[in-house]
Amino acid sequence: MLKNISVFFLVFFLCWSVSFAQTPHSSKNDSLKDIMSEINAHIEKYNYELAIDDSHYLLNKAKASNDYYYVSKAYNGLGHVYYDQKDSARARKNYSLGLEYAQKVENDTLLMDSYNNLGNIYSEIPETTNKGIDYYNKVINIANKLKAPAELIIPKTNIGWTYLDNGKYEKAYPYLNESLQLIDSLSQREDFDSDRNSYLFSQIYMLHGKYFTHTKEYDTASYFFNKSISLAIKDSLILPAVEAYKAYSEMLEEKGDFEAAYNAQLKYNEYNSKVFESEKLKQMEIANARFNINKYRKDLDVAEREQRYQDDIIEKSKEKVAVMVISSLILVFILIFLYKINRDRRSLILELKNKNKQYKEAKVEAENLSRLKTRFFSTVSHEIRTPLYGVIGLTSLLLEEKSLGKHKSDLKSLKFSADYLLALINDVLQMNKMESNEVILESVSFNIRDQINSILNSFEFTRVQNKNELHLDFDENIPGFLIGDSIRLSQILMNLVGNAMKFTERGNIFFTVKQIESNNDQSKLYFEIRDDGPGIPESKKKVIFEEFSQLDNSNYNYQGTGLGLPIVKRLLKLFNSEIKLESREGEGSAFSFTILFDVDTAKTENIELEENSVLNENSDQKSILIVDDNRINQVVTRRILEKKDFICEVAGNGFEAIELVKKGNFDLVLMDVNMPGMTGLEASQEIRKFNIEIPILALTAVEVEEIREEIHSAGMTGIIIKPYDVQQFYQIVYKNLSIQKMPEEA
Known part of the structure; x- marks a missing residue:
């Protein structure tokens, strides 16, 4: 019996719908929000005729109910249609009407959309660029009032882009930099959707690359272009890839790297052909839509009169069938809802099982690869260190032979090269172990003064070679013996002192160790390594803590792997500390950090003297x-x-x-x-x-x-x-x- 009633309701509803099929919408009770969603869907598919039809329908319905919010949305929808068709005059007119109703509603989100739309229109016209920027600034003012940092990204990026297009690079950079900082900070939040924001990330990186190309900071420009291209390729963003490759190729050509510029140009042509095919399809759709719209405008008045007449008929018949239709809709909705829930549940369970299986397989494979990598590095370490033992040992012995005095300089260089190779091996192994989470801090007793003196002595050859002066400021209040991981501390200090030594010539290195907090059981020490070398540019301060990155320098005797500072950063994290950097280009750099150690109260200098006496x-x-x-x-x-x-x-x-x-x-x-x-x-x-x-x-x-x-x-x-x-x-x-x-x- 229930099945027969349901069929009757469905047949009646379909017949009733067909009788009014000539209208754009079947019921006056259609949700304004749903109509707006249909308009957006039509615009995305280039169905501009239907988009205009639905926009007028939404306008009439929203005005009838005095809903100025959707009146504004409808005008903005019409503006988008004409904007896509390059009809700037009609787009500006509809956007302006949208702004007028948004001001009546006093809805901040609506106002920001309207201001941004008008900003896009005016900023593209050279004569009205400033007016467009004024509209973007209005968006920024509202976003600041609402304390909504996410809403600041697009208008700031648009202002920076406008200034770049007009050759005003110094005005553009603050806006681009603020946009990058905003999106970086928001990306740390758990609710941040990185996939949806990849397009914006890619564009902002590309704009940074264009700016640093203008300032001839080609390394920084390459860094941002590569990040933009990587994001675009990863998420199949064709248009950002085209723009990034084009700007990247121009930068490489300006830099003089013609081979790389040629390769980038090839990539640009590859992606541009995809854009061309997509753009050609879009233009065909727009041309077809324009033809239909012209015809539509001629019939619009007649259709609106017919629509009003049909609306009157619908209004009169609505009361008679309302109960039946509503009942049918509710019943159908419940059945569809239950069916969809059950279907989605089965689909999600199956998908979850497949994903879990894939994740387990990927986890096993990743663990196997990690073990193989660790084993490989361990084997390579042993095979390289064994001959190095002979090289370093024999060199040390030959240095003590007085008969080889005339070769002393050559032997020192040989030993320095062997020590340098050993340091490179240790850096790579250290990074490998930290990536595998195999580094665990040990707690052993050590004499920190002796350890620091040993570290400084190991750099004596480099100090003399670069004609530097080394100044040690060691706090005498520091306890003689501390408990901690002396090996990891040595690695941190060796990297920082080595960095100062290799980037400074005919200068000074200041090594400071001070006790800033202490009690009977613990001592908190402050370490600082400062130099008066070339300093670090502001644009490089983040890059230097990334693996395999290194600043350009004139001291080609000691280039390095670029692993030193990343290792320092990761090791300090194990000590619950962090590295701090103060630097100005041309004035030098200072790296500092603090570590809390336990004090070895059981060990004294007397014990050490006793042990020495036993040996003597x-x-x-x-x-x-x-x-x-x-x-x-x-x-x-x-x-x-x-x-x-x-x-x-x-x-x-x-x-x-x-x-x-x-x-x-x-x-x-x-x-x-x-x-x-x-x-x-x-x-x-x-x-x-x-x-x-x-x-x-x-x-x-x-x-x-x-x-x-x-x-x-x-x-x-x-x-x-x-x-x-x-x-x-x-x-x-x-x-x-x-x-x-x-x-x-x-």
């Missing part, structure tokens, strides 16, 4: 076994130890080392970890089966974090990383010999 008293010769499969490394390690009067014996593999320890009377074993046949770990485990007292120090070129647990599990006493600092190497050897000796004396 133990002056008899010690016997050390060197286990390494690399002959160059054997020679280097042996010569370094023999300079301190140690008696050394060498084993080329783990099997030979085990036999020598069984037969000999060694005070210490230096064991290479990675050896063919039997590894150093396996050899150490075998030695511990018959000798648990002899210290065994691991020699390895692998990162400590990767094998620390394995080394301790194998029974090794400590770790020495290759290539190592000679003085640090001696300290570790003496420390382990003294630890072995102290129980015997007790």
Whole structure:
């Protein structure tokens, strides 16, 4: 029975609708909002005849109900139609009427739309450019009153664009810069739709590129053009891609990079052909619409008279069928709504299952790739560090030979190059570990003054080469021993001091360490590295903290990878701190940060003196076994130890080392970890089966974090990383010999 009633209502409703099919809308109860949505849809599809038809219908209906809001919207819709058809006069007339009714409503959003539309009209005419800018400023005034920063982006961008088109670059830049800052700040919000705003992002980046092309800051211009092009390509934004490639090509040609300009021009032609096809289709639609509109205007008066007549008929018959129609609509709406909910629910569940499956597969693949990358970097690190150990070690030994005095300068350069290569390797590995979230801060006791002195000594060659003066201001109130990650702190300071050294010539570097807060258990330190070098331009202050970016400089002896400052920024984040930069071009730069350390109250200078005295008293010769499969490394390690009067014996593999320890009377074993046949770990485990007292120090070129647990599990006493600092190497050897000796004396 219910099914039969529903069919009757549907048949009656369709017949009633057909009887009035000649009208643009079937009911006077049509929502004004729905009509406006149809107008917008017609404009997007170039159905201008239907858009004008619906706009007049909306005008009549809105005026009849004194709804000035939709009267204004209808006039703006007509303005859009004529604007698309390049009929500026009619567009301006309708936009002005739209503004008139918007002022009556006093609706801020409507006013901003009307002002922006009129701004677009007047700003494109050279004689009325200032009038167009005045309308944009009215939009800005309303947005400021409403405290709506998102509404400021478009008018500010339009003003900047207008000034650029008229060659007023210095007036354009403040507006473009404010637009970029606004959209950057809004993009941090969770409700910000980055996909919908990609078009605007791309255009703003493109305009920045055009500005910096004018100022001949070509690197900055390239940076913004590339960001604009990347966004346009990513989101298939054809028109922004065309504009960006065209401006980019012109900039490269002006710069003199003709090959890159030619490639950019090819890209511009590729995307421009797509725009041409789209524009050709649009022009055909507009031409067809104009033909239909001309015919439509002739029949408009007749159609309006017929419409009024039909409206009278509908008004008289409406009361008789209202209940039936409303009932039918409600029933149909409920059925459709229930059906749609059920269909959408099944579709969403299926889509969610597919997405979850894809995400799981992508997660597994990403994890595998990350592991492979980490393993690759670890292997490469070991293979490069092992020969570097021989280079750095032999160079250090040759520097101490008095007979090679005339080659001292060359040897220093050789050692500097090897140290520089090692620093590059460490930077790349450090960035890789931080990207894989493998860096965890350690807590060890260290003497911060000794550490800083060691860092500054390592840059002595660079300081002399660049003819710089280094000034250290160390606060004497800082406790002697602190607890924290001294290795990560060294990496931060090495990068900052190295940066100051390489970008400054015949200048001064000021290194300041001050205690700004303290109590019995903690000490907060302020670090500052300041130079009087070339400084950093305002446009580069954000770029330098990005990976592989670097400022142009005249000191070509030390270019670097551009990883130093990004590593500093990420490491300081682990310390719950951040880097601060103060710089003016031509006046120098200052990098500063603060870190809170725990104070090692148990360790005192007296303890250190006692340990040193133990080493000094133990002056008899010690016997050390060197286990390494690399002959160059054997020679280097042996010569370094023999300079301190140690008696050394060498084993080329783990099997030979085990036999020598069984037969000999060694005070210490230096064991290479990675050896063919039997590894150093396996050899150490075998030695511990018959000798648990002899210290065994691991020699390895692998990162400590990767094998620390394995080394301790194998029974090794400590770790020495290759290539190592000679003085640090001696300290570790003496420390382990003294630890072995102290129980015997007790």
